[in-house]
Amino acid sequence: MSVFDLLVDQGHVVSVLLEAVAASKEKNNSSQEMTHAWLFTGPPGSGRSSAALAFAAALVCGKSGCNNCLDCKTALTGSHADVELVRTQGLSIKIDEVRELIGRASWSPSVGNYRVVVIEDADRLTESAANALLKAIEEPGLRTVWLMCAPSATDVLPTIRSRTRSLVLRTPSIAAVVALLEKEDFSQPMANFAARASQGHIGRARHLAKNTEARSRREAILKISLLITDVASAFKAAQVLVDAAKAEAEDETEKDASAELTALKEAWGEQGSRLTQGGSKAVKELEKDQKSRATRTVRDYLDRALLDIATLYRDVLLIQSDSKETTINIDLISEITNLANNSTPQATLRKLEAIMSARTNLAHNAAPLLTIEALMVSLK
Amino acid sequence: MSLALYRKYRPSTFSGVIGQEHVTEPLSNALESGKIHHAYLFSGPRGCGKTSSARIMARSLNCEKGPTPDPCGECQSCKDLVANGPGSLDVIELDAATHGLVDDARELRDKAFFAPVNSRYKIYIIDEAHQLGPGAANALLKVVEEPPPHVLFIFATTEPEKLISTIRSRTHHYPFRLVPPGVLATHLEKVCASEGVKVAKGVIPLVVRASGGSVRDALSVLGQLLAGAGKEGVTYEIAIQLLGYTDGALLDEAIDAIAARDGGTLFKAIDRVIESGHDPRRFTQDFLERLRDLIIVGAVEESASQILREIPEDQLQRMGTQATLIGTANLIRSADIVAAGLTQMRGATAPRLMLELICGRILLPGGDDVSLISRIERLERVQDISNSGAPLATTQPAAKQNTVVNKTKPETKLETKQVAKSEVGKKDPAEVKEEVKAPIRAAAPTPSANKPTGPIDAAALRRFWPEIIENVKKRRRLTWSLLSSSAHVLAVDDKAITIGIVNAGARDSFIRSGSDEILRSAFIDVTGLDLKIECVVDATANTSAPSFRVAEDPSDADQLSGQELLMRELGAQIISETNKE
Numbered sequence: 020m021s022v023f024d025l026l027v028d029q030g031h032v033v034s035v036l037l038e039a040v041a042a043s044k045e046k047n048n049s050s051q052e053m054t055h056a057w058l059f060t061g062p063p064g065s066g067r068s069s070a071a072l073a074f075a076a077a078l079v080c081g082k083s084g085c086n087n088c089l090d091c092k093t094a095l096t097g098s099h100a101d102v103e104l105v106r107t108q109g110l111s112i113k114i115d116e117v118r119e120l121i122g123r124a125s126w127s128p129s130v131g132n133y134r135v136v137v138i139e140d141a142d143r144l145t146e147s148a149a150n151a152l153l154k155a156i157e158e159p160g161l162r163t164v165w166l167m168c169a170p171s172a173t174d175v176l177p178t179i180r181s182r183t184r185s186l187v188l189r190t191p192s193i194a195a196v197v198a199l200l201e202k203e204d205f206s207q208p209m210a211n212f213a214a215r216a217s218q219g220h221i222g223r224a225r226h227l228a229k230n231t232e233a234r235s236r237r238e239a240i241l242k243i244s245l246l247i248t249d250v251a252s253a254f255k256a257a258q259v260l261v262d263a264a265k266a267e268a269e270d271e272t273e274k275d276a277s278a279e280l281t282a283l284k285e286a287w288g289e290q291g292s293r294l295t296q297g298g299s300k301a302v303k304e305l306e307k308d309q310k311s312r313a314t315r316t317v318r319d320y321l322d323r324a325l326l327d328i329a330t331l332y333r334d335v336l337l338i339q340s341d342s343k344e345t346t347i348n349i350d351l352i353s354e355i356t357n358l359a360n361n362s363t364p365q366a367t368l369r370k371l372e373a374i375m376s377a378r379t380n381l382a383h384n385a386a387p388l389l390t391i392e393a394l395m396v397s398l399k
Numbered sequence: 400m401s402l403a404l405y406r407k408y409r410p411s412t413f414s415g416v417i418g419q420e421h422v423t424e425p426l427s428n429a430l431e432s433g434k435i436h437h438a439y440l441f442s443g444p445r446g447c448g449k450t451s452s453a454r455i456m457a458r459s460l461n462c463e464k465g466p467t468p469d470p471c472g473e474c475q476s477c478k479d480l481v482a483n484g485p486g487s488l489d490v491i492e493l494d495a496a497t498h499g500l501v502d503d504a505r506e507l508r509d510k511a512f513f514a515p516v517n518s519r520y521k522i523y524i525i526d527e528a529h530q531l532g533p534g535a536a537n538a539l540l541k542v543v544e545e546p547p548p549h550v551l552f553i554f555a556t557t558e559p560e561k562l563i564s565t566i567r568s569r570t571h572h573y574p575f576r577l578v579p580p581g582v583l584a585t586h587l588e589k590v591c592a593s594e595g596v597k598v599a600k601g602v603i604p605l606v607v608r609a610s611g612g613s614v615r616d617a618l619s620v621l622g623q624l625l626a627g628a629g630k631e632g633v634t635y636e637i638a639i640q641l642l643g644y645t646d647g648a649l650l651d652e653a654i655d656a657i658a659a660r661d662g663g664t665l666f667k668a669i670d671r672v673i674e675s676g677h678d679p680r681r682f683t684q685d686f687l688e689r690l691r692d693l694i695i696v697g698a699v700e701e702s703a704s705q706i707l708r709e710i711p712e713d714q715l716q717r718m719g720t721q722a723t724l725i726g727t728a729n730l731i732r733s734a735d736i737v738a739a740g741l742t743q744m745r746g747a748t749a750p751r752l753m754l755e756l757i758c759g760r761i762l763l764p765g766g767d768d769v770s771l772i773s774r775i776e777r778l779e780r781v782q783d784i785s786n787s788g789a790p791l792a793t794t795q796p797a798a799k800q801n802t803v804v805n806k807t808k809p810e811t812k813l814e815t816k817q818v819a820k821s822e823v824g825k826k827d828p829a830e831v832k833e834e835v836k837a838p839i840r841a842a843a844p845t846p847s848a849n850k851p852t853g854p855i856d857a858a859a860l861r862r863f864w865p866e867i868i869e870n871v872k873k874r875r876r877l878t879w880s881l882l883s884s885s886a887h888v889l890a891v892d893d894k895a896i897t898i899g900i901v902n903a904g905a906r907d908s909f910i911r912s913g914s915d916e917i918l919r920s921a922f923i924d925v926t927g928l929d930l931k932i933e934c935v936v937d938a939t940a941n942t943s944a945p946s947f948r949v950a951e952d953p954s955d956a957d958q959l960s961g962q963e964l965l966m967r968e969l970g971a972q973i974i975s976e977t978n979k980e
Binding site for chain 1: 400401403405494496526529530557594613615616619623625626627662665667670673674680681744749751752755756759762
């Protein structure tokens with residue numbers, strides 16, 4: 020059992036990492052297998068951060084990543100003394116955080132051989148933050164290793180890219196995801212469906228396979244777009260979709276929001292209704308933060324929904340081009356074939372473009388309902 | 400952990416800096432002659448030697464036997480300042496990105512006045528200078544302009560335009576450049592030799608290509624390859640695999656599918672790309688590069704081998720066929736689509752979906768709005784003409800139609816260049832026209848004015864005459880001049896449109912010059928009707944009738960030329976013509 024078993028279908032990356040780990044354990048090794056800065060890239064769900072964490076664990080573990088010892092276990096959860104894990108829930112990683120990080124990164128390791136800094140969302144570094152990292156990742160301390168993760172190499176500054184060794188993770192093949200799900204005791208048809216519907220995103224596949232609610236929600240979204248026949252139904256569909264997004268966002272944020280607020284008030288010494296000085300400001304900031312998080316949740320939900328709808332039309336387009344093997348939404352195959360027979364590839368492509376431009380507009384902070392209405396009308 | 404190659408092979412003298420002779424030579428000369436400025440600015444893309452040069456400059460200046468371009472390497476300062484050495488107290492390297500606040504600048508300004516500890520100069524190297532905040536940069540201005548005699552500043556940055564101009568104007572600016580492939584390749588070979596690793600032929604060019612001319616990128620990539628090297632050294636296969644370059648065969652398959660407009664094969668090729676673990680982004684990038692190569696091959700044909708030197712002859716021949724099959728216009732359009740798609744692939748969107756969307760766009764021209772509008776426009780017109788009579792009065796004003804036609808014209812041109820094989824293409828009149836390639840000769844002038852009009856009404860067609868003439872004008876001026884003042888629509892049936900031309904001379908030159916083809920295309924463009932053009936002499940044609948007369952703009956009269964001008968101004972008639980050849 021090794022920490023690298025957690026990676027699905029990434030044989031080429033694992034072999035590179037294993038060699039690096041082996042080289043890192045030898046003193047006076049002058050080969051190039053191990054280096055001080057790595058950039059893990061790969062599509063969402065391919066396990067970039069798992070790969071980086073597994074590598075970090077293997078570096079601090081005495082047995083090259085046994086996944087049994089305390090070092091491995093704490094490293095994987097990010098609580099190891101020598102593994103610094105940078106994660107953000109916000110939109111960006113700010114320069115102040117990075118400055119502190121650089122200071123800590125130059126310390127000597129306390130228990131293991133290496134001090135490892137893992138930045139999970141290197142694409143979320145602000146420009147100034149990324150620039151502040153440059154010197155540190157070019158010539159770090161003797162036993163410091165930087166591991167950065169980003170969706171693609173173009174998402175980080177070219178100056179960062181040129182200082183790091185890049186490792187590209189692949190989208191796990193459908194077969195590999197199916198095998199994984201079957202190992203986790205899901206039935207073959209279910210595994211097959213989930214693997215295809217999630218397009219190799221392991222987390223989503225597992226979520227779909229496990230969760231009936233998620234499955235029915237996905238189906239409802241796809242059906243929405245199938246049911247549009249005229250302008251009236253298009254507007255109705257848009258309303259349904261946006262309402263669903265808002266409900267989901269409320270569900271998700273309400274839960275944490277009130278708990279967070281109580282915790283914060285407690286921290287500021289709430290006695291009766293009065294907070295100590297500065298407390299109300301902090302509460303206000305938190306509320307603002309929560310609101311922006313809620314907006315982001317709505318937007319993310321809609322974006323995911325639009326991508327699901329896009330996969331539907333992508334299937335239609337592929338069937339119209341005589342390519343049936345790779346259908347993503349196999350559960351709706353009859354509807355898709357129907358749609359394919361009743362329209363031209365041009366029309367399908369136009370719908371796909373409409374979905375993509377709606378996504379761009381949403382990302383640019385357009386009013387969600389308006390955008391979705393416009394989209395649904397063009398999908399009719 | 401050993402040092403990364405780009406740190407291990409950091410140069411310690413100007414002679415070791417490669418590809419930057421335009422900077423290192425003047426600097427060496429300045430050191431030699433002692434003409435030393437108090438502030439320098441080194442700018443250039445990532446990994447081309449700015450920071451290294453700044454350190455070398457400091458080392459050269461502080462050498463006990465210096466200032467000299469060839470530091471002795473024996474004195475204390477030289478030993479301290481050698482690459483990966485311990486550093487010297489008098490050479491202060493600052494990271495402006497982390498020390499870019501005004502307080503940092505003030506502190507620096509205060510400390511700058513202290514004399515150096517044991518060297519000639521106290522040198523501040525301010526790296527990533529573009530991150531210097533405005534407050535900090537302004538606080539430095541005075542000291543950068545008139546520093547104490549023992550102080551020197553060297554700024555290094557990738558983005559000199561971000562540095563405020565008042566700092567820039569106080570420095571000597573040395574722009575660094577990316578390193579040319581030849582020089583970089585020689586350097587990489589030297590590195591491989593001193594690392595003692597055998598590298599197969601063809602690997603170094605791959606590394607150079609991946610680096611984009613940056614030495615650090617190149618050494619990073621090379622380090623990765625050396626790490627993956629087996630007993631036989633770095634083989635070509637290992638390199639391709641490690642660098643993630645797309646297999647040439649996969650690219651060929653995709654291009655062939657586009658040439659054949661075969662969606663099924665293209666999407667299957669993409670499936671193979673994904674399933675074999677290639678990075679979709681990498682594939683898209685390689686695909687774009689292949690399209691670029693094809694455009695070059697299509698443009699220069701014979702001498703392509705001189706420009707695309709690294710591509711073997713048989714591959715070039717295959718690419719030549721592909722380029723002709725796809726057509727230059729289509730290639731450029733495809734490349735545009737791929738380039739635009741590549742930027743959309745940033746971030747977290749499902750890359751496979753994006754790749755498939757790109758392919759859809761390439762395969763199906765006319766998915767975009769402009770060409771769609773033009774198509775609808777054409778369909779509506781045909782319907783209008785077939786209905787004829789009353790509804791015509793309610794169609795859009797001519798002016799509006801004109802603008803639409805103008806707008807859609809480039810689209811139409813593009814479409815006509817594409818091979819019309821796609822299933823949907825068949826519905827497109829313009830593309831159908833391409834399929835019917837046989838040249839249509841004008842039929843013998845039979846008086847057909849009395850024929851009963853078909854479902855399409857000649858009167859309706861006449862309404863479009865001014866617009867058609869305008870369209871012809873854009874296509875060929877000669878045809879326009881023949882038609883504009885002396886022709887009109889006589890009749891139309893389901894096979895041909897009959898044009899009446901005032902005199903036989905004009906008609907003959909109309910037919911001889913192949914103008915019927917021009918007129919036919921104009922009809923297709925404006926009305927969507929694809930019919931033969933027949934020409935008859937119709938002396939009775941009253942060209943001054945307002946309904947279909949196109950008045951020649953008086954100012955345009957001097958644009959007429961040759962026989963037309965003679966005929967018009969002097970009433971000349973063509974008696975005979977001789978062939979010039």
